[in-house]
Amino acid sequence: xxxxxxxxxxxxxxxxxxxxxxxxxxxxxxxxxxxxxxxxxxxxxxxxxxxxxxxxxxxxxxxxxxxxxxxxxxxxxxxxxxxxxxxxxxxxxxxxxxxxxxxxxxxxxxxxxxxxxxxxxxxxxxxxxxxxxxxxxxxxxxxxxxxxxxxxxxxxxxxxxxxxxxxxxxxxxxxxxxxxxxxxxxxxxxxxxxxxxxxxxxxxx
Amino acid sequence: xxxxxxxxxxxxxxxxxxxxxxxxxxxxxxxxxxxxxxxxxxxxxxxxxxxxxxxxxxxxxxxxxxxxxxxxxxxxxxxxxxxxxxxxxxxxxxxxxxxxxxxxxxxxxxxxxxxxxxxxxxxxxxxxxxxxxxxxxxxxxxxxxxxxxxxxxxxxxxxxxxxxxxxxxxxxxxxxxxxxxxxxxxxxxxxxxxxxxxxxxxxxxxxxxxxxxxxxxxxxxxxxxxxxxxxxxxxxxxxxxxxxxxxxxxxxxxxxxxxxxxxxxxxxxxxxxxxxxxxxxxxxxxxxxxxxxxxxxxxxxxxxxxxxxxxxxxxxxxxxxxxxxxxxxxxxxxxxxxxxxxxxxxxxxxxxxxxxxxxxxxxxxxxxxxxxxxxxxxxxxxxxxxxxxxxxxxxxxxxxxxxxxxxxxxxxxxxxxxxxxxxxxxxxxxxxxxxxxxxxxxxxxxxxxxxxxxxxxxxxxxxxxxxxxxxxxxxxxxxxxxxxxxxxxxxxxxxxxxxxxxxxxxxxxxxxxxxxxxxxxxxxxxxxxxxxxxxxxxxxxxxxxxxxxxxxxxxxxxxxxxxxxxxxxxxxxxxxxxxxxxxxxxxxxxxxxxxxx
Numbered sequence: 001x002x003x004x005x006x007x008x009x010x011x012x013x014x015x016x017x018x019x020x021x022x023x024x025x026x027x028x029x030x031x032x033x034x035x036x037x038x039x040x041x042x043x044x045x046x047x048x049x050x051x052x053x054x055x056x057x058x059x060x061x062x063x064x065x066x067x068x069x070x071x072x073x074x075x076x077x078x079x080x081x082x083x084x085x086x087x088x089x090x091x092x093x094x095x096x097x098x099x100x101x102x103x104x105x106x107x108x109x110x111x112x113x114x115x116x117x118x119x120x121x122x123x124x125x126x127x128x129x130x131x132x133x134x135x136x137x138x139x140x141x142x143x144x145x146x147x148x149x150x151x152x153x154x155x156x157x158x159x160x161x162x163x164x165x166x167x168x169x170x171x172x173x174x175x176x177x178x179x180x181x182x183x184x185x186x187x188x189x190x191x192x193x194x195x196x197x198x199x200x201x202x203x204x205x
Numbered sequence: 206x207x208x209x210x211x212x213x214x215x216x217x218x219x220x221x222x223x224x225x226x227x228x229x230x231x232x233x234x235x236x237x238x239x240x241x242x243x244x245x246x247x248x249x250x251x252x253x254x255x256x257x258x259x260x261x262x263x264x265x266x267x268x269x270x271x272x273x274x275x276x277x278x279x280x281x282x283x284x285x286x287x288x289x290x291x292x293x294x295x296x297x298x299x300x301x302x303x304x305x306x307x308x309x310x311x312x313x314x315x316x317x318x319x320x321x322x323x324x325x326x327x328x329x330x331x332x333x334x335x336x337x338x339x340x341x342x343x344x345x346x347x348x349x350x351x352x353x354x355x356x357x358x359x360x361x362x363x364x365x366x367x368x369x370x371x372x373x374x375x376x377x378x379x380x381x382x383x384x385x386x387x388x389x390x391x392x393x394x395x396x397x398x399x400x401x402x403x404x405x406x407x408x409x410x411x412x413x414x415x416x417x418x419x420x421x422x423x424x425x426x427x428x429x430x431x432x433x434x435x436x437x438x439x440x441x442x443x444x445x446x447x448x449x450x451x452x453x454x455x456x457x458x459x460x461x462x463x464x465x466x467x468x469x470x471x472x473x474x475x476x477x478x479x480x481x482x483x484x485x486x487x488x489x490x491x492x493x494x495x496x497x498x499x500x501x502x503x504x505x506x507x508x509x510x511x512x513x514x515x516x517x518x519x520x521x522x523x524x525x526x527x528x529x530x531x532x533x534x535x536x537x538x539x540x541x542x543x544x545x546x547x548x549x550x551x552x553x554x555x556x557x558x559x560x561x562x563x564x565x566x567x568x569x570x571x572x573x574x575x576x577x578x579x580x581x582x583x584x585x586x587x588x589x590x591x592x593x594x595x596x597x598x599x600x601x602x603x604x605x606x607x608x609x610x611x612x613x614x615x616x617x618x619x620x621x622x623x624x625x626x627x628x629x630x631x632x633x634x635x636x637x638x639x640x641x642x643x644x645x646x647x648x649x650x651x652x653x654x655x656x657x658x659x660x661x662x663x664x665x666x667x668x669x670x671x672x673x674x675x676x677x678x679x680x681x682x683x684x685x686x687x688x689x690x691x692x693x694x695x696x697x698x699x700x701x702x703x704x705x706x707x708x709x710x711x712x713x714x715x716x717x718x719x720x721x722x723x724x725x726x727x728x729x730x731x732x733x734x735x736x737x738x739x740x741x742x743x744x745x746x747x748x749x750x751x752x753x754x755x756x757x758x759x760x761x762x763x764x765x766x767x768x769x770x771x772x773x774x775x776x777x778x779x780x781x782x783x784x785x786x787x788x789x790x791x792x793x794x795x796x797x798x799x800x801x802x
Contacts, residue, residue: 012559013561021377022212025212025377025379026211026212028212028379029210029211029212029379033379034378034379035212035377035378035379036343036376036377036378037212037376037377037378038372038375038376038377039214039375039377040319040375041237041238041241041320041375041668047559047561047562047564047765048559048560048561048562049559054377060451060452060454060455060458060532061372061376061448061451061452061455061532062372062373062376062377062378062448063372063531063532065455065531065532065533065536066533066550066551067550067551078556078557078559079559081554081556082553082554082556084554085551085552085553085554101768102557102558102559102560107557109557110556110557118554
């Protein structure tokens, strides 16, 4: 894996995307890696699409250039398609399949297959699943963000311990336990997929 | 402050820079992308014993900070770019008088217009006022520059402007924190010196001469600062200011050729340093966020020292005039100048847009629909700056210019269109900021105007900062709560009525009575922002399938909690139970029930 890991995190305002950026950034600090990033505030937060960029090991500007992201962490499928143009051909997309409809639009929500096709067109690998459903089973849809970081964790340039430690910096103490569970669950999930007996990661949709 | 490394927002790095630089008092009005600086300061104020306030507007913030600086203490005024328009009056003359204690004016520009009404460039204000300006390239440099700028301001006896851009303010990086400078307590306080502080014409003429003389000193000082530097190389030359420095570095990290690079972090520009770089250049690419400020400056320099060289950037279309700069745009420009072909970049897929909307249960939605219903299609709704500007999506906001402009624009519209009702819509924080003079002007000059103040008990859009109508300060202390109703009465409004927008029936009947009355009428829609309400789900909303006609009135309220499925509304779990849809349903098909009964 190259030294800098460029990540684009996307989803809908309210899904906890800034927390993911903080978590990954703090993990870099704990691991002694340089890091830069960028996020959306203000107008865009009111239910709009939200993107955060984070460049683990990064020494340049805050934004990931187009077609350069090693990892697209999409908390919503429509947003996965929208931000797929950041992915590089050998990159990896981790996509939550639970849709959030832009309600005030009369147009119908696109077909899942259409959205995933746009992601696949980049040439990147993809892990896609209804992670919201798993998060709910663990206890709350609110931990979807951290659960998906868990899924991404084997591909990050920081140790899992750094992530677990960073979690304590960015999450309030009363939510530590459930978030740690979510992080661990995500990691186990990913390792299941990539274990010799497991299904292959590619097109796991 | 122990040496510590943390993953910080650019704005938080600026806040630490102010604290480390010995800040004694900070003044600000919230505005994206600057608000987090003051929020961070408020959280550090007690620990480091400095004063911080949310001021009523940027003009007052800068003037108050100026007062602190006249007493020999270190002060900061913090605002977004358009806030500096409001503070432009004190800015221009503060440059004439200068200051004693360090005065740092932090201004966050918004290239690309992420959350603003324009993308003006604050560096031009610095040039206009003849004040020095620093522009950081990274959160770490922002911390260093801000920290340094207090001492620099004191050295030259001038306010210093720090120009940020959205990607710096809302960018993040691992930042190393340092120590707070401990100041000696020897400041003598404000010294009476009318020739310096009282800008009557005789004194102002002298002050203008002093300001002009200072320019040379400042220009000379910039040559010494490591915020600018020259990295010699071959062929062409790229000059990059602020954040774009890292875009340029990233592009050249991938390129085989090794152009000369100049990093710009100060205004005035370091002309001697630039002259060294420009002398041997044939092609010069200038990269900067905003207007071609550096570019035009470089063109002027080249005329003197190397007229044969060509300058490329925003003026010849090598880089776009509007919007943000990016790595991709710099790469394209560099390749174009090197005569290299580039693979086309992917075009964004055309997908269902997801625009920002008012939250489920937002009291603004209720207020806006009530006004639309009563005042009708003929009415004009001049709007203002705040969450309620999103009312444009439901046809309830017809204009948005700047803070406070809704009231005055409305008075203008009403003056020569007497047969159309004009309802100016403004938020509580915005009303305090710039609406009060406009309201007085309307009553004094007998405008026919309805003014709707959407009082959601906070400055919501920028992250829920308090304001004079709330009763507590930036640091959470209790304070005088300005009574909006009495204030509007004192401004001369004939009628001032307080309504709860959730009480739809009552509000409708009051508004109908008010509609045809003369003069300035003020309606205060008072209901706290739904994001501050602790008790959601006051009601459970259900649909009576038999009564529903599929008319879509509820759907067009524009509430994210109402989905439209198989020609029927479906209330999803984001519903807060405000009951607006129940009140607006013409067929009584939607019902509400107390949750806990």
